[in-house]
Amino acid sequence: MSQHAFAQPMDTVFIEGLKTQAIIGIYDWERENRQPLIFNIDMDLPISQAAQSDDINDTVDYKQVSDEVIALVANSRHELLETLCEEICQHILNNHNAVQLIRLKVSKPKAVEETDTVGLKITRQRAI
Ligand SMILES: Nc1nc2c(c(=O)[nH]1)N=C([C@H](O)[C@@H](O)CO)CN2
Numbered sequence: 729m730s731q732h733a734f735a736q737p738m739d740t741v742f743i744e745g746l747k748t749q750a751i752i753g754i755y756d757w758e759r760e761n762r763q764p765l766i767f768n769i770d771m772d773l774p775i776s777q778a779a780q781s782d783d784i785n786d787t788v789d790y791k792q793v794s795d796e797v798i799a800l801v802a803n804s805r806h807e808l809l810e811t812l813c814e815e816i817c818q819h820i821l822n823n824h825n826a827v828q829l830i831r832l833k834v835s836k837p838k839a840v841e842e843t844d845t846v847g848l849k850i851t852r853q854r855a856i
Contacts, residue, residue, distance in 0.1 A: 736774035738828065741788050743769040748801040752812060753839070763838045765812075766845075767797060771820065772829040788824045796823070809834055809848040817852040829853045 746769070749762040771788050778787035797816055806812045817830050835847040 736776060738772045739775040741771045741773065741775070741790055743767065743771075743790050743794055743797075746794055746797060748798050750801045750812070751805045752807070752809065752836070754807045763836070765801060765809075766835040766837065767816075768833040768835075769793070769797070769816075769820075770831040771824070771827045772831075773826045774828075786826070788826050793820060793824065796820075809836065810850075813848055813850050814852075817850065821852065821854055827854070 746767040748765050748767065750765050751762055752758060752765065753763070771790075771793070773788060775787055778784070780786075796819065800816060800819060801812065804812055804815070806815075813832055813834055817832055820827055820830055829851065830853075831849070831851045833847065833849045835845040837845040840846050
């Protein structure tokens with residue numbers, strides 16, 4: 729019987745509180761000044777292979793993904809968080825084959841003065 733006859737349990741590699749600076753927003757002041765965006769990213773994948781091999785290539789490297797997200801955000805100039813978050817999820821799914829599902833939350837703490845923070849949460853899954 730195949731080793732994969734049963735569903736593999738999903739585990740989560742996560743990045744919490746990733747601080748970036750972006751040109752993002754619909755207002756003039758947001759087009760002229762970078763502002764902070766904070767990301768929490770959950771990446772679901774089975775880690776059983778990496779746990780056996782002890783090889784970073786059998787899992788997803790949270791340091792590498794963090795660096796890629798920082799670079800992607802630094803080079804972006806979107807108006808909406810929706811556009812940026814979709815781009816980040818597609819980048820991760822396209823470049824990190826082990827990742828099956830992503831839950832991404834972005835906080836934009838300087839956007840609405842009366843709040844602690846506002847933002848967006850999205851979930852994206854690899855097409856079967
Ligand atoms: N759903 C969204 N609503 C809003 C966004 C956004 O990106 N997605 N952006 C803004 C402004 O840029 C805001 O952050 C400035 O206060 C408003 N609403």
